[in-house]
Amino acid sequence: MSNKQKTIKNEVTLTGVGLHTGNKVTLTFKPAPVNHGYAFVRIDLEGEPIIEASAEYVVNTQRGTNLEKRGVFVNTSEHVLAAVVAMDIDNIKIEISAAEPPIMDGSSKYFVEALDKAEVIEQEAEREEYVVKEVISYKDEETGSEIILMPSEKYQITAMVDFGTKVLGTQNATLNSLSDFKHEIANARTFSFLHELETLLDNNLIKGGDLNNAIIYVDKEISRQTMLKLKKAFKKENLAVKPNGILDNLTLRWANEAARHKLLDVIGDLALVGTRIKGKVIANKPGHLVNTVFAKKLQKIIKHEKRNSVPEFDLNEPPLMDIHKIMSILPHRPPFLLIDRILELSDKHVIGMKNVTMNEAFFVGHFPNAPVMPGVLQVEAMAQCGGILVLSSVPDPENYLTYFMKMDKVKFKRKVLPGDTLIFKAELITPIRRGICHMQACGYANGKLVVEAELMAQIAKKSKE
Template structure:
């Protein structure tokens, strides 16, 4: 039997948002049994929250956005990835802006913050979302898919491809998602960007906090950032999958994906919840 977990104390970190470029203060706060993961916008209300549940997803363009009434938070996937990988069930994420700080573009800063807070067990059993049959989402015209299969654990197999880029024709990884494996192989992988998209992103009001240090930036012919791993792209895609699927709750499943992003990831989370 696995017991639910929360953190031992409140911890805080300040930085800038990846897309907004605005200063933001994030705090992780302990939460009681069965309360789940919740986001609170302290600049809007001290009481209203939005739960990290798939029914509150309103946008998946370039990031995953949650909204409940006046409370909207975006770019939640890296925070959720760290929380889920460290097997934390109940926590409040306080923000005084619309998105978490980008940190170094990975989940490492959030893992470090949660380590600082300490993790404590609670007197209640963790409830996993049962995956008893294959559940998938397919985008056949674009050759993209993501599938969940029954599995006694949590495993991700991902194929990242960008056929028109000489450095990104195929990156593949298969990994059992344990806290140790996440720390060693996934949490430091940074978000990805392309120079040909930057101008369009800025026109859309996105990517304003991105740099060569907190993103892996590719030109049409080369990588402009110093890589942390030769296959950093696929590692970050797995980081995102973990965060997006956290919106379905704790899972035991084998996830197999090709070229999947936030839209397909969250649609799989939705179908998994609806399949129960």
Template sequence: MYTKQHTIKAPVKVSGVGLHTGAQVNLTFVPAPINHGILFKRVDLPDQPVVECDVDNVVDVSRGTSIEKNGARINTVEHALAALVGLQIDNILIELDGPEIPIMDGSSLPFIEAINAIGLEEQNALRNFFEVPHGIFFQDAEKNIELAALPLDDYRVTVMVDYNSPVLGSQHATLNNINQFEKEIASCRTFCFLHELEMLHKQNLIKGGDLNNAIVIVDRIVKDDELDSLAKLFGKDKVEVKKEGILNNIELRYKNEPARHKLLDVVGDLALVGRPLKAQIMAARPGHASNVAFAKKLKRVMMDSRQKAPHYDITQPSVLDVNQIYKLLPHRYPFKLVDKIVHLDENMIIGVKNVTINEPFFEGHFPGNPVMPGVLQIEAMAQTGGIFVMQSVPDPENYWTYFLSIESAKFRRMVVPGDTLVFKCELTAPIKRGIAKMQGQAYVGGNLVCEASLTASIVKKK
């Protein structure tokens, strides 16, 4: 996976019809700056309103995923979003002169091919991953749908479908690495069953439907007069079908193309969480409604994790400045790793370290690619915790702090020069016999970068 943000090198345009509206649409992908995210713009409407790629903007999931804000609606966003996730594009503006993303051939491949023709551009900022912190689960018992996200330092997706159909049967598809999306998933087309096609037509939908942009599964015997009606519906002289199979006998690109397309839809719909994901996603019999409901659940967890980040206001005076810290801790240059304490109470301490290129460890650690060593992040966290423990005795100058254990240490993202590390150490149990158990976390810009469970002991100097 890319570690830095990406956009595209130049604008690129694709044109086609909307699957349900049948309207001709011109779509232009436009480069965007760092931290812009994925935005849609309706250039055909007054004031050219913008709609963010956000699950909270979803307004319809009946036959695709539609988003809307301030009266500007964008229909069927999932295939274009899946293409952007597959290419690991973080920042882009999608300009549309109509209400629906063009269906193209029913897959993500035409979008990927258009973008590959002009290429990607790496941007000088780290990607803002949402790393799933624990198992997150969704279930629709009535429809027998289940989705799960498990912690993983990567992005993998597995989908299982079962349509109780003699043509399709049970299928599964897996994306083990996001770099495989273009080759293994992107070309897989949308599909529906013949009975769904008839229903959609009666609802005045699929006006842009064509046998070139959708696979129609026929799992029953079709009479000649029905075939004639279908030919008229699609503007064809003739359509054919084997006893049971695919309308007009179109060849599948993969034996499990329907399952792969469902995986494509999952990737596209989960892009609406708003940040690139690091997780193992597993989905059984998913659809747009369940994907969006699951995306909302993921976003709630993401927002809750951000709200847990300690508040740090640089305009407020510190509780302990660097000189006061020197009196409490025996550490000296270059091992003095806490610049100030901004919060201290009976249960929690918050400390700050400003990471600069002048740190001595950058000279020998990853020369030319300065990344703060994880062990030193833990050491700075431990020093913050040590200051906290010292406050539990009336004469801290007469004590040493030693750490007995560091457990469940995890590193969520890189820390580089220019970052401000904010450490939070919180008691998990009352201090007894000079032993303190704490949960430590480190944040940069409100994002968790590392965490660990710490146990410390204070020992009187001899």
């Protein structure tokens, strides 16, 4: 089975109204390059700002999962993201002409159909996947809502809902494979209880809502005043409560449509983790708050594990580049050449090595009686690995010099001592453009992370003088 990243071949557009604003909105799905991920583009604002679909940008979960980056908002993102995940897409641009995507019929159905028409295609790069090895959980003690993630051979989700009402009762839904989403989950519409609906109307919200894009469960007696308010809001002359406890004559697509929609929301909210998940999710009484808190927790766990994942190599094997090859590429020379070998190199990452010996020139003056490798030189060594990465992007690296532009989020975790073997790994954060390399770099010794930083360097042609 292929594990390549995927995007769409053609762009595709939908139009509708925002659920809460009632404003007309256009949404366009567009192809995106490898390692792009999911990102919303607000084409109605100056500069067309981008808001990546990441848990770190969740600002509130009232009436949907709402994202904000530098004052730019995207609201109720979950139905769109659920469709993108379910269609097995890794990289996509989602252009919208307002803060809210169109509500359509309150499900993911129309987004799935649009992506189907756009044609999902494979890309060259391998897909990253987080393999769950142990149980990860989060519980909201106040509400009893809980999400558990456990090992499984594939991404599976079970949602269990109980709102303590007779009209809805206890329901559950299970998705054993994302390939079943289109027929088993995508059509499940959002729902609300009458008491919630009254609050939304009182706050001048759901201007784009009607009885075709939300199931309304009547959990209380409807007063004459409330009925008049509902008729006005939904532009209906006649409204009634049917025997199944649903407002008007909307027909359920499944008896457990509410649980299926909650499962849909879980998929959309966990898309904000930013990585494919290989594991089983059990969500008890899920909601956008517990979903996104769990997404943030999982995102941090994945980042921590990735950062502390030490590259493993047989150092007795011949390296990809020895010191002579390195010196033919880098302009640095001893004692300021701080890497000895390059072990792995691609267009997106590099892994290098340095043996730290007592004979290093810097130990002469840096705590000669208690030698410790200076932190700034650890950063410089990582940058030199990055230099190999960026210089490998040009056909004549010997004609270029590398220059530091910026370092950020530098952290030193442990001392580096004589006798240590340092392994450096640098990965591109963004593609190399105009000779600028922006990368996340980490250094390891004795199986532990010792240094990390975000680095930016640029190459420039040597002067001919």
